[in-house]
Amino acid sequence: MQINYAKDGITFERAIKLIDHVFPGAKDMVAQGKELGAYWQDASTPFIIEKNNQFIAHLGIVPIDITLANKAQHLAILHGVCVHPKYRGQGYFKQLMEEALPYLHKNFDATLLFTDNPELYIPFGYKTYPQYDFLIPIPQPSSSEASLKRLYLQQAEDLALFNRIYKNRVPLTADVDISHRILYLFNSLEMKLFYAKTLDAIIVCKAHKKLYLQDILSSQTLSFSEVLSVLPHEYTEVILQFHPGNWLGTPYQTLAAKTKGVLMACAHFSPADKTTFRWNEMARC
Secondary structure, eight states: OBOOGGGOHHHHHHHHHHHHHHSTTHHHHHHHHHHTTOOHHHHOEEEEEEETTEEEEEEEEEEEEEEETTEEEEEEEEEEEEEOGGGTTSSHHHHHHHHHHHHHHHHOSEEEEEESOGGGTGGGTOEEOOOEEEEEEOSSOOSSOOOOEEEOTTSHHHHHHHHHHHHTOOOSBTTEEOOOHHHHHHHHTTSOEEEETTTTEEEEEEEESEEEEEEEEESSOOOHHHHHTTSOTTOSEEEESSOOTTOOOSOOEEEEOOOSSEEEEOTTOOOSOTTSOOOOGGGOO
């Protein structure tokens, strides 16, 4: 059955208890997100199965408005899909999916999800989409020092900075824009955000032999060379972990991405590029 967290806070607590049992750490993540102003119950529409006064199965739906291939799309992301171990193998997963699918078809252009068990969703019309990273060689690394400040959103000043820039952000390119404030805040708990004062921009990146650029938030349109000017200069290669669309203006090499879970989507999903698609890591769910 579909429920509404806004009508009953106890219902939300019962749902999180189940999700945390199946996915340990979920309850702590929800609490940390709340401190940042990211409320799971505001983002998710849940479907629940109850038995013996206990929630035994959950499927959450997060709406997200994005742009792919110059086309605005209203998508749903499935998350927290689970059945209590005690009740598995009794058809409850199928029941959840069959209850949610009519709602999804009626209200969204398409649905996607991330999973370690893609075989569960194939019978319901979902298929896997490989994802790609984009490698850009830097023949002459910048001689300037990197000018990045690490952000910790648990600190009020840094959170205010994030909220200001996110509120006024402009897409890097008009043809691809994948963004969701609440998901960004939750994912910031596991990712590294840096502030480039000279650009008044937030850069999400990590370093492991190569420099991985995961997202850029700015209220102005920035070129790749401008972003490159504030990044650590010792790297000769940068790997984008988001789809560049028309942003780069420089040759790149596509590489198979190593991601957490497999991306799956229904048949109505229209990615920006079916041959080299990449979902934004900061908008994962």
